[in-house]
Structure formats: C-alpha cells, structure tokens
Amino acid sequence: MEKTGKRSLTLYFIAALITYFSLHIVLRILVSDSLDYDEAEQALLGQWLLPGYTEQPPLYTWIQYGLFQLLGKSVLAVSLLKNSLLLLTYLFVFLSGRKLLNNDRAAIMAACSLLLVPQIAWESQRDMTHTTLVVCGAAAVLWTVLRLLENRSFFNTVLLGIFWGIGILAKANFFLFLLILFLTLLTFRRGRKLLFSKQFFFSFFIALCLSSLYLYWMYTHQDIVFSATGKFKQAVEMYQVKGVTSFFINTFLFLTPLWFIYLLFFPSGYLGKPAAKKKFSARFMLRYSLFFVLVLLTVVLLFKVSYVKDRWMQPLLFAAPLVFFTRFDVNTITRKQFNRFISVIILAAVAVYCAFSLRVLGAPMTHRYCRLNYPFKELASDIRKDGFTRGLIISNNRFLAGNMHFQFPDSQAVIPGYNFEKLVDSAVFSHAAVIWKINDTSPHVPKQLVSYLQKQFGINSIDYPVTVHEAPYKYSTDDRVRMGVLLFRLQ
Incomplete structure (x- = not known):
C-alpha cells in the first residue's frame, strides 16, 4: 500500500x-x-x-x-x-x-x-x-x-x-x-x-x-x-x-x-x-x-x-x-x-x-518594452510591399537578423563577423535586404554595415535609397519602432 x-x-x-x-x-x-x-x-x-x-x-x-x-x-x-x-x-x-x-x-x-x-x-x-x-x-x-x-x-x-x-x-x-x-x-x-x-x-x-x-x-x-x-x-x-x-x-x-x-x-x-x-x-x-x-x-x-x-x-x-x-x-x-x-x-x-x-502585455503602461514587443510581423509586411519577398537578409544585429529570418523563412540571414556569407548560395537569391534599427533621427546606414557591404559585395551604400519603416510596439498604440531598409540586387 x-x-x-x-x-x-x-x-x-x-x-x-x-x-x-x-x-x-x-x-x-x-x-x-x-x-x-x-x-x-x-x-x-x-x-x-x-x-x-x-x-x-x-x-x-x-x-x-x-x-x-x-x-x-x-x-x-x-x-x-x-x-x-x-x-x-x-x-x-x-x-x-x-x-x-x-x-x-x-x-x-x-x-x-x-x-x-x-x-x-x-x-x-x-x-x-x-x-x-x-x-x-x-x-x-x-x-x-x-x-x-x-x-x-x-x-x-x-x-x-x-x-x-x-x-x-x-x-x-x-x-x-x-x-x-x-x-x-x-x-x-x-x-x-x-x-x-x-x-x-x-x-x-x-x-x-x-x-x-x-x-x-x-x-x-x-x-x-x-x-x-x-x-x-x-x-x-x-x-x-x-x-x-x-x-x-x-x-x-x-x-x-x-x-x-x-x-x-x-x-x-x-x-x-x-x-x-x-x-x-x-x-x-x-x-x-x-x-x-x-x-x-x-x-x-x-x-x-x-x-x-x-x-x-x-x-x-x-x-x-x-x-x-x-x-x-x-x-x-x-x-x-x-x-x-x-x-x-x-x-x-x-x-x-x-x-x-x-513584461510584454503591461509594457505600454511603463513605456519599457522588451524584445518580445517588437512588431516584426508588421515591419516585414511593409518590407514585402517594397518588393522584397525572399533573398539575403543582412543586419548588424543578431536579434534583428534572427527575427527577420523567421518572417522570411525562405531567405537566409547574415551578420558581420561570423563569415556565414560563405554558406549562402548566391545563385539562389537575386535580392538582398539590409536592415537595421534607427535609434535616433538619422536613417543613415550604420558604419559597420557600410564597410561590410563594401567589403563583401562591393557596393557603396550611399548609391542606394534608404526606406524608413515604423510600427507601434506590440500592445501599444503610441510608442513605435523605426527600422531602416536598403534593398539591392545581388551580382
């Protein structure tokens, strides 16, 4: 018993x-x-x-x-x-x-x-x-x-x-x-x-x-x-x-x-x-x-x-x-x-x-947002309207790169410093999207990404237009996330 x-x-x-x-x-x-x-x-x-x-x-x-x-x-x-x-x-x-x-x-x-x-x-x-x-x-x-x-x-x-x-x-x-x-x-x-x-x-x-x-x-x-x-x-x-x-x-x-x-x-x-x-x-x-x-x-x-x-x-x-x-x-x-x-x-x-x-649902009350409040789905929808549906995603932040890869699962994402670009089959993708978070009023491409694009792809970022997308944090109607996007064709 x-x-x-x-x-x-x-x-x-x-x-x-x-x-x-x-x-x-x-x-x-x-x-x-x-x-x-x-x-x-x-x-x-x-x-x-x-x-x-x-x-x-x-x-x-x-x-x-x-x-x-x-x-x-x-x-x-x-x-x-x-x-x-x-x-x-x-x-x-x-x-x-x-x-x-x-x-x-x-x-x-x-x-x-x-x-x-x-x-x-x-x-x-x-x-x-x-x-x-x-x-x-x-x-x-x-x-x-x-x-x-x-x-x-x-x-x-x-x-x-x-x-x-x-x-x-x-x-x-x-x-x-x-x-x-x-x-x-x-x-x-x-x-x-x-x-x-x-x-x-x-x-x-x-x-x-x-x-x-x-x-x-x-x-x-x-x-x-x-x-x-x-x-x-x-x-x-x-x-x-x-x-x-x-x-x-x-x-x-x-x-x-x-x-x-x-x-x-x-x-x-x-x-x-x-x-x-x-x-x-x-x-x-x-x-x-x-x-x-x-x-x-x-x-x-x-x-x-x-x-x-x-x-x-x-x-x-x-x-x-x-x-x-x-x-x-x-x-x-x-x-x-x-x-x-x-x-x-x-x-x-x-x-x-x-x-x-x-910590997620109550963030708008304190205006202290965590990463789960980022509106990646909405931002990805705006990027699709720009013409990017699949390709190579490039970011200066693994947080952004990983999340955007989830939003574009048929794409591949890389960040500077990991040499993952060697694993990307350039014949599969014809377009690339460079993505970064804008923390101030300047939408310019971050310096790290500027040098990375020049070294790896031979392009000068100033020759390409930058589009700014923004969307409210999840569960918020006031505070917003701003993201810069630069699109270019892969050679």
Missing part, C-alpha cells in the same frame, strides 16, 4: 511538471510571435548544421536545427526545446533526490525548489539557451554518477558517457561542474574506485567520441572559441577583493529567496543532523558544496575575475536543494509541512506566469 502511494505521488509530480511546462509553451506562443535575443540567435545559427558556430558549443543549435526541420521556423519549435530541457532538469534533480534521500516526498520538494531560484525559474524561462542545456546535462550527470556508485552496469556506464558528452557540447562551464564532482568523488573510497574503473574510462571514451567533431572544430577555430574571454571582467587593482566579494554576494543572491523559504519551513536543515542511514549522502553533498566554493574562488583569483555573473553558477548551484535536504532527517517532514511547501511552490509558479505575461 505504501509503495502504491509513493508511485501515485511520483506520477502526480511528473504530470504536474508536464502540465506546467506545456502551459509555458502555450503562453509563449500566445504572448508574442517575436523572438527574444538568445532565441533570435538560434534562429540565425539554426539555418545551417555545422560542427561549430560561435564561442558557445553547438549542441543546442543542432537540436534546434532538427526541430526547425520538423516543426518549421516557429516560436513553437523554440519554446518546445527550452521547456523540454527545463522539464528534464527538474526530473533529474528529483531522481537524484530519490537516490540521496530515499524519500519521494523530499525528492519532490528538492526538485520543486528550483522554482524558488530566480535564475532557473525566471531567467531560464525568459531568455536562455546554452545555459538551460548545460544545467540539464549537469543534473543528468549527477544522477548517473549516483547510480554508478551503486551499480556499475553497462547501461549506467553508457548513460554517463552520453550525458557527459551532452555537457561538453552544451557550455564551457560544464567543466567546472565536472571538476567539482570529480574532486568530491576523490574524497570517498567508492568514489575513487569509480573514477579509476574501466567503466569510468569507457564513459569518457563515449563522451570523447560524441564531442570529437566539435573538439576538432575548437582546435581549428581557436580565435572564435577564445573570443568569449572578453566576457570576464578583469580588474588590475584590488581584483582579489572585488572578485571574491562578487562571488559571495552573487551566490547569496542566486539562492535568494530559496534559503529564506527553507529557514521558514525547515529550520532543522540548518541546525539538525542527517539520518544515520543517509550520512554518506550528507557528506557527499556537503563536500560538493565545499569544493564549489574552493574551485570558484580559485578561478576568480587565478584569472583575476572581478565580477562573477550569477548565470555562470547555474550548472553548479542547481544542486543546492539536494545539499539542503541531505542535512537533516527528511523522514520527519510531515504531510502538513509538505502541503504548505507545495503551496508556496504553486504561488511561485503562478508568479512566473504572471511576470512573463506582464
């Missing part, structure tokens, strides 16, 4: 997860047919299937490319991928919780706790791509490692290799997660046995095979790969103080309001002791958290990083709920405590829905 109850609770939880993320897909489609910044980047990159694209690994784009082929260039294809990865992340945290806690109710609370982490519950839903994938990969690897510690079966070994490869192909900070996890394993006898086992090396071989194409691309395109180093803010003076302070402050903010809700509902998690049968789980997750601090501080000091962005810590701190629930005997959690905690989770879920809607 007890097992049946646990099974029912687990099924209800999975059904709730599927419902929650399905509603997010519906909401995203209804709110706007425009793309946010990272979504537009995927629309731009997803025109081709390549071994590498930018400084970010290519797996997210590969999957997005496949969904574009299956579902067409649509918001549905974009949102389906994002929400599927988020659903899997919550599920993997739940599965890890079952291994560590041996209590389905506590495992559900640990997974649901991710809704109390704004970077995961809100930012990942709002506009993140590679980070969403790497968190999912890290959560999958943690679960698989916990399985391997119990049973080094062939299936678990292959599973670890696949998830390991996914992480490598997701985002570079996955290697920080691996380092922290491996250091944690080294401190336990069975962890060391796993690390130096033939099964572990076979998993590594699988991961290497899966990522070999990209790793070779990295070797031959180091200029692109290491262009991301400019994202690290480095201070010449007082970098130690600034970097360390930034790390601790942003870690605290990352875990807010999670830590406060835990304090209200489960104060014993801060003061109590874990159950005797679960001391390994407690020690494992505690050492994971200690190595998280040590590794991040080492990175900050070694590379003179003065500012640690909270999103960089997502594939590391997703495990924070698991750390907390291993710190006390979860069998003491009553049904009343569970129900109250889930009530807070439901409120958090509703708050995310409301916030996602209001």
